[in-house]
Amino acid sequence: MDQYIMAIDQGTTSTRAILFDSESNIISVAQKELENFYPHPGWVEQNANDIWASTVGVMFEVLAKSGIREQQIAAIGITNQRETSVVWDKETGIPIYFAIVWQSRQSDAYCEKFKDEGLEDMIKEKTGLLLDPYFSASKIRWILDHVEGAQQRAEKGELLFGTMDTWLLWKLTKGEKHMSDVSNASRTMLMNIHTLEYDEDLLKLWNIPRCMLPQIVDSSMVYGVCKGLFDTPIPIASLVGDQQAALFGQTCFDAGSVKNTYGTGCFLLMNTKDRIIHSSHGLVTCVGWRIHGEVDYVLEGSVFVAGAAIQWLRDGLKIIQNSSESEQRATSVQDCGGVYVVPSFTGLGAPYWKPQVKGAIFGLSRGTSQEHIIRATLESLAYQTADVIEAMREDSGLPLTRLQVDGGASRNNFLLQFQSDILHTQVVRSLISETTALGAAYLAGLAVGYWKDQDEIRKQFQIGGKFDPQMDEVSRNARICGWKRAVSAVMIF
Ligand SMILES: Nc1ncnc2c1ncn2[C@@H]1O[C@H](COP(=O)(O)OP(=O)(O)O)[C@@H](O)[C@H]1O
Numbered sequence: 001m002d003q004y005i006m007a008i009d010q011g012t013t014s015t016r017a018i019l020f021d022s023e024s025n026i027i028s029v030a031q032k033e034l035e036n037f038y039p040h041p042g043w044v045e046q047n048a049n050d051i052w053a054s055t056v057g058v059m060f061e062v063l064a065k066s067g068i069r070e071q072q073i074a075a076i077g078i079t080n081q082r083e084t085s086v087v088w089d090k091e092t093g094i095p096i097y098f099a100i101v102w103q104s105r106q107s108d109a110y111c112e113k114f115k116d117e118g119l120e121d122m123i124k125e126k127t128g129l130l131l132d133p134y135f136s137a138s139k140i141r142w143i144l145d146h147v148e149g150a151q152q153r154a155e156k157g158e159l160l161f162g163t164m165d166t167w168l169l170w171k172l173t174k175g176e177k178h179m180s181d182v183s184n185a186s187r188t189m190l191m192n193i194h195t196l197e198y199d200e201d202l203l204k205l206w207n208i209p210r211c212m213l214p215q216i217v218d219s220s221m222v223y224g225v226c227k228g229l230f231d232t233p234i235p236i237a238s239l240v241g242d243q244q245a246a247l248f249g250q251t252c253f254d255a256g257s258v259k260n261t262y263g264t265g266c267f268l269l270m271n272t273k274d275r276i277i278h279s280s281h282g283l284v285t286c287v288g289w290r291i292h293g294e295v296d297y298v299l300e301g302s303v304f305v306a307g308a309a310i311q312w313l314r315d316g317l318k319i320i321q322n323s324s325e326s327e328q329r330a331t332s333v334q335d336c337g338g339v340y341v342v343p344s345f346t347g348l349g350a351p352y353w354k355p356q357v358k359g360a361i362f363g364l365s366r367g368t369s370q371e372h373i374i375r376a377t378l379e380s381l382a383y384q385t386a387d388v389i390e391a392m393r394e395d396s397g398l399p400l401t402r403l404q405v406d407g408g409a410s411r412n413n414f415l416l417q418f419q420s421d422i423l424h425t426q427v428v429r430s431l432i433s434e435t436t437a438l439g440a441a442y443l444a445g446l447a448v449g450y451w452k453d454q455d456e457i458r459k460q461f462q463i464g465g466k467f468d469p470q471m472d473e474v475s476r477n478a479r480i481c482g483w484k485r486a487v488s489a490v491m492i493f
């Protein structure tokens, strides 16, 4: 009887379950969209019970669709949107407040206060992170402050906290296992990246009781078995943050290997192996994964608006009908006609970190057409990526030999060729687009012996597209220079 791995990819917009076979082929996919709530400007929340219900739903659906029986599932791997935080009652399992999503700014005031108190450097040194409401600590603080009696109840051990890996593991094991893997814990701002334990000073600073926090564990091990859903005790064998999972799924196992996911935004991660590199260029340091106690660290940079800029062409400017049309329109002109689009609609992320900056279009002339703007918008994804790569190169001292890519916008061949030209580096698109789920599947499979080791996994990587640099140096430098001038201009506007 053939065996499969089930990966659960609990993302911001949807929850998916995907079945993989031992050659990394996708056998079946089930997906359920999630509702986001925006109770105030800048706030983003989700219902953790919906997240749980969507998870159970896709697990059953993917089995039903494929005709594969539960006895054929060798293990379940869980990967998740990171930082999103929920606090629940230990006895009843009922969340005391909505899950606060990573994008939410509702806990900004705590971070601003600590910045004013000059605590930023200390926090960065201990956690590798920037003092920002993106990470979990201020979200937990917000819940404990805004739900009546929550702080006292947490102190009495009546409440539990979790990111989505923890929440799903706790629910799947019927409250038996309260754990989080190091990759997720490294995004809470409560874990010390040197010791890989919760940091007493940080717990005191945020006034968060240790007893509500999950035990920090490896990213690949059998944590427990699914209870109450299936007749078979299926082991749950990986927990890993989604961006780190994609790095693993892309088999970026060597020092200096980098992946970029071109989704709504871009997430770039560089594997730095056992080196903890503190960035001087606005990148964050966190854990990639830990297997049998051995840790791989990463440097990470995020671009806020990437594929979202293509959505803006479609829904805002209405100059394309769908995202894929952007490629044909962009290649219908010879170049961008001197146009630069800086799509900093929600500020600029790494390496600039200018949250207040607005977007702009430069270089307009009487001859500018829609196609030039479309092309310049696609090019902006490549420039923003190149800015983060430059920061990674400088921080790590490691050369970039190739960039591995995935995500919705990586389907765009024009974008990837331009990316290769601007970086002067080969860009490789993975054949399997679901690298996040694949990474979680690999980590789960390794834990139960479905795959032998990382070498075996590395051999399974399949290239879906390869782009080599073609642009001459003079043109490349001129274009990069134009982009930098455009970015400088939005910063002073
Ligand atoms: N062919 C394409 N060219 C450019 N952008 C694209 C293309 N296909 C999809 N996109 C963009 O990719 C994004 C969706 O990618 P996806 O990986 O599903 O994102 P997320 O996981 O962030 O929801 C959208 O913003 C969309 O505009």
Ligand SMILES: O=P(O)(O)OC[C@H](O)CO
Binding pocket: 010, 011, 012, 013, 080, 081, 082, 083, 102, 241, 242, 243, 263
């Ligand atoms: O759910 P995604 O794919 O948008 O990823 C979210 C990130 O993990 C946030 O840090």
